[in-house]
Amino acid sequence: MNNRQHIPFINKAINKDRSTLFKPSRREFLKLGSLATGGLLIGINLKCSGPSKDTETFAPNVYLSIGKDNTVTIVAHRSEMGTGIRTTLPMVLADELGADWKNVKIEQAVGDEEKYGDQNTDGSYSIRMFYDPMRKAGATARHMLLKAASKQWDVKVEECETKDGAVIHSSSGNQATFGELVEEASKLDLPSEGEIKFKPFAEYKLIGKDIPIYDLKAIVMGKATFGADVSLPDMLVAVIGRSPVVGASIKGFDKSKAMEIPGVKEVLQIDGSEGVAPGLDKPLPGVAVLATNTWAAIKGRDALEIDWDLGENQQFDSDGQLTEMLESTRGEGKTRRERGNFAPVNLMQGNSLDKTYLAPFYAHGTIEPPAAIANYADGKLELWAPTQHPQWAREAAATALDLPIENVKVNVTLLGGGFGRKSKPDFVVEAALLSKAMGKPVRVQWTREDDLHHDFYHSHSAQRIQASLDGSGKIYSWNHHTVFPAIGATSNPDELHPSDGEMGLGALDFPYDIPHIRLESHESKAHTRIGWLRSVSNIHHAFAICCMLDEMAEKRGIDPIAQVLELLGDDQTLSFEEEVSGDFGNYGEPYDKFPWETGRMKNVVRKVAEASGWQNAKREGKYIGFAAHKSFLTYVACTVTVEKDSKGNLIIPEVHYAVDCGIAVNTDRVRSQFEGGAQFALSLATSAITFKDGKVQENNFSEYKIIRMPQAPKKTHVHIIESQEKPTGVGEPPVPPFIPALCNALYQMTGKRIYELPIKV
Amino acid sequence: MKNYTIQVNGKSHEVNVPEDMPLLWVLRDIIGLKGTKYGCGQSLCGACTVHLNDEAVRSCTLPISSVGEKEVTTIEGLSENGDHPLQEAWTAYIVPQCGYCQTGQIMNAAALLKKNPDPKEEEIEQGMAGNLCRCGTYNRIKSAILSVSKSS
Known part of the structure; x- marks a missing residue:
């Protein structure tokens, strides 16, 4: 082992615990709080400009x-990873302004939270957080343009209006384009808070409509810029051999064979994270091969001989841990929520069911694997990356290179899928470290194998639900046990229970009117990097809860949809506070602004029953399954129909979703998220990441299977409830109810309940 | 390292690369055509689909040495102004979500329609089965292809 070179990795990278993802930090809370009242954020930004020369x-x-x-x-200012947010938020501003959408140009913001507000595109936050600020930004400008025009024409402001990029005064016939008013409007003071008024909802021309995404033409022509498409003069490409087991360290390496490959210029070690809790923002230890092109870098990396000290996680076997976790649910856990006088004796009354549910690890499998470009020169760092969280990338790179934050610029490209993976800045930091070491621009390119082997995985889980009936056949008690390695354990090995935030994802907020409820969590350790994936813990919680409810309905001899309507009770606002032992996260929103309303859930349940022809389908003997699950403050109900074709292959002829997301801002993108969400969830239901000897066993899409067109549901119908409630996000909510609805449909077909994912079909 | 002359989108390109370099990296890193994407490196996802003459091929596993005289068409060469019927159909149906796999999807669909201008739904499903979309745009892809098939 010779020619060893080190990049000094300054090991003080911010140890941000993203397990508090849904429990905003104090700083974030202030920001959210001010946003919720609609004022401060835009106020700050307005003060930045004002009258201009x-x-x-x-x-x-x-x-x-x-x-x-x-x-x-x-x-x-939010990242585009496929939800359409890069179109939808500007569309809101444009509509309020009265702009001509054809003349609107959209520019992607660099990472600058002070300037633009929160840019962490995650948690189905964007619409919820920025619908009002965008309207306010539009209304402010509209007010000033109207004022400028009214001055020119000497008419009352109230008599003027904006339309298609112009101000018009109908009674006089006066008209001026926005461009003609630029000079005059720029001289005006900003309006006071009281002067800024939103249009009546009925006057919106873009909000509530199907608006095509801004990048459509560029995408279909191959001209859209994704992460790896950025090219700088004299740039090197780096492919990295990373620790095969989390917690492994490099004993030494031989670079001689790699250096023989034409195009390979240098081989460098990245010290990276240390120990079995490597953090969410640091690169793994690795050896980088830098070459003039990607192919040479890949071949160089494959030719490296790295001697690893694999560390304690080399014992890790995911099947083994699942068995242990399942076993732990037999004992008493930590109580996270309690209602009624819950004693084990309750379970002895009447009939009861006691069922367990297992779900595996998942990788994100974005078709664009992580890639980032860094250019370090003269104490300044410029980055280009498909990042969901440009501010975190900026902070992590500044820390790793010991630069003041203002010397780091993050350009955000389009993301070829995100799903939570591209929140983490590890791959951006890799590029930053290598560019500094080389004094040249560097693109770090992950291969598919790198992506599947070194992800921040959705945690595997074991759950147990015991439920009993009273003498009249009503559900009397519900005891839910859940255990899964926590996201927080990736930074802190002592975090043995899921955080309140994770418990709040579909477990704490179990909404049903059952007299005795207890929710318990159990201990488990993380032996890999745990992260968040589209809808996070809602995936496994909804699987267990909605499958168990279906089984209970069967036991009770009632229809599962009728049962859910019964259990939701009267239209009412639920209260969880007194029953929950920790924080009820409510996805970072104040509960009084976004409460749990049973009437809205009943509405989507009834809608999906009606639209899917539930009763008829049952009568006709179709295999149809149902599930309802609220997540990220959006109410969703789902039915899935299954059948087998002549060759015995599983076919999903039809999926129906009913969704109440408040105002559906861009209806086409709401539908597309649900169409895609069904397909994404189907992949989750049928695939898994597994570990043996601490190493991920799946290498490429041959083993980690994403569904293909023949397997996709033939039709996905999305029924959007018309609403003027505050808008909530739709990126994640389609995923959770799909898997249990599918499992419940499969039970109808096969007579076998599904207690373990992936489904074997 | 060897010299190769390849025909890409009607233009001749001379490149000096090792003979095992996949066409994908020649296109992206050497010629600078970025519309063809890397997804898996093993012909499993179809993001790198281009045409070799009229055949859809996965450029991530096709070594430069086997391209020969054949005409390579990438998304950049499918049409000059993005007005290939499939590109227009993709636009009409607002197919893309993130968009990353879509150039490969369009190239694969274009080759499929050349061979079979009037595919049945099942033939589209089978013909497109090599192209993955993680966002889940399969239904809209199918609708877009059906809309430009001969009998529509």
Whole structure:
């Protein structure tokens, strides 16, 4: 082992515990709080600009500028990973402004939280958090344009309106384009809080409609820029051999064979994270091969000989841990919620069921594997990355290179899928370290194998639910045990229970009217990096709860949809506070603003029953399953129909979703999230990541199977409840109810209940 | 390292690369055509699909040495202004979500329609089975292809 070179990795990278993802930090809370009241964030940004000497453009806030040529430029500050948010938020501003959508240009913001507010595109937050600020940004500008025009025409402001990029005064016939008003509007003071008014909902022309995504044409022409598409002069490409087992360290390596490959320029060690709790923001230890092109870097990496000290996790076997976790649910856990006088004796009354549910690890499997470009020169670092969280990438890279944050610029490209993986900045930090070491631009390219072997996985889980009936056949008690390695354990090995935030994802908020409820968690350790994946713990919680409810309905001899309506009780606002032992996270929102309303859930349940022809389907002997699950403050009910074709292959002819997400801002993108969510969830139901000897066993899409077109549901119908409630996100909510609805349908077909994922079909 | 002359989108390119370099990396890293994407490196996902003459091929496993005289068409060469019927159908149905796999999907669909201008739904499903979409746009892809098939 010779020629060893080190990149000094400064091991003080921010140890952000993202297990508190849904329990915002104090700083984030202030921001959210101010957003919830609608004022401060945009207030700050408005103060940044104000009257300007620049009369070529009118830029009343950081999200908007209008040029004399009538071009309206709107900044997209959230990351685009397929939800359509880069179109939808600018669309809200444009609609409130009265802009001509055809003349709107969208610019992607660099990572700058101080300037733009929260950019962490995660937790189905974007619409919920920024619908009002975007409207406010539009309304402010509209007010100033109207004022400028009314001054010019000497008419009352109230008599003017904006339409298709112009201000018009109908009674006089006066009309001026936004561009013509730029100079005058730029001289005006910003309106006071009381002067800013939103349009009546009925006047919106874009909100509530199907609006095509801004990048559509660029994407179908192959001109859209994703992470790895950025190319800089003299750039090297790095492919990295990373620790095969989390917690492994490098004893030494031989780079001689790698260096013989034409195009390979250098081989460098990245010290990376240390120990079995490697954190969420640090690279794993690894050896990077830097070459003039990707192929040489891949071949160079494959030719490396690295001697690893594999550490304690080399004993890790995921099947073994699942068995242990399942066993632990037999004992008493830590009580996280309790209602009624719950004593084990209750279970002895009447009939009861005692069932367990297992779900595996999942990788994100974005078709674009992680990639990032860094250019370090003269104490400054510029980055390009498909990141969901540009601010975290900026902080983590600044810390790793010991740079002041203002010397780091993060450009956000389009993301070829995110699903939570690209929140973590580890791959961006790798590029930053290597560029500094080489004094050249570097692109770090992950291969598919790298991606599946070194992800931040969705945790595997074991659950047990014991439920009993009273003498009249009603559900009397419900005891839910859940155990899964926590996200927080990736940073802190002492975190043995899921956080309140994780428990709040579909377990704490069990909404049903059952007199005795107890929720318990049990201890488990993380032996790999645990992260969050589209809808997070809702995936396994909804699987267990909705499958168990179906089985209880059968036991009671009642229809599962009728049972859910019964258990939701009267239309009411639920209260969890007194029963929950820790924080009831409510996805980071104040409970009074976003409460649990049984009426809204009953509405989507009834809607899906009606639209799917539930009663008829049952009568006709179709194999149809149902599940309802609220997540990320969005109410969703789902039915899935299954059958077998002549060759015995499973076919899903039809999926129905009913969704209440408050105002559905871009209806086409709401539908597309549900269509895609069904397919994403079907992949989860039928695939798994497993570990043996601490190593991931699945290498590529040959083993970690993403569903293909023939397996996809033939039709997915999305029924959106018309609503003017505050809008909530739709990125994640489609996923949780699909898997149990599928399992319940399969039971109808096969007579066998599914207690373990992946489903073997 | 060897010299190869390949025809890409009607233009001749001379490249000096090792003979095992997959066409994908020649296109992306050497010629600078970024519309063809890397997804798996093993012909499992289809993100790298291009045409070799009229055949859809996975460029991530096709060594440069086996390209020969054949004409390579990438997404950039499918149409000049993005007005290939499939690109227009993709636009009409707002197919993409993240968009990363879509150039491979379109190239695969274009080759499929050349061979079979009037595919049945099941033939589309089988013909497109090599192209993965993690966002889940399969239904819209199918609708878009059906809309430009001969009998539609």
